[in-house]
Amino acid sequence: LEEGWxxxxxxxxxxxxxYRLGCALLDKDHPEIVEARCDEPILEPVExxxxxxxxxxVAFSPSSGTPNVVFSCGAVVIENKLxxxxxxxxxxxxxxxxxxxxKAV
Numbered sequence: 069l070e071e072g073w074x075x076x077x078x079x080x081x082x083x084x085x086x087y088r089l090g091c092a093l094l095d096k097d098h099p100e101i102v103e104a105r106c107d108e109p110i111l112e113p114v115e116x117x118x119x120x121x122x123x124x125x126v127a128f129s130p131s132s133g134t135p136n137v138v139f140s141c142g143a144v145v146i147e148n149k150l151x152x153x154x155x156x157x158x159x160x161x162x163x164x165x166x167x168x169x170x171k172a173v
Contacts, residue, residue, distance in 0.1 A: 073099050075093075076090075086113060086136040087138055089139065117159075118137070119157070120135055133159035137157050138155065140152060141161060148167065149165055151163060151164075152166070
């Protein structure tokens with residue numbers, strides 16, 4: 069991004085073992101400096117395939133997995149949109165798309 073490095077990370081809520089994604093903007097020249105951090109998760113498990121450890125609705129899914137989990141697998145910026153590839157419940161891959169504020173690229 070023009071403004072700096074976009075860091076995507078996941079964290080877990082120990083009480084419920086729910087994994088969510090957050091993001092932070094790191095300084096362009098000194099990435100050890102955090103310029104901004106999201107106050108709320110940018111992605112959290114809400115869909116059946118993110119919440120469940122097994123589903124007959126998902127083709128070729130293994131019978132085991134970890135419920136209530138989303139984690140980043142990578143991301144690209146396309147036309148000022150963040151295209152985020154993520155794992156869900158340790159058994160499927162999803163994609164989420166969101167607008168980036170400002171000049172992004």
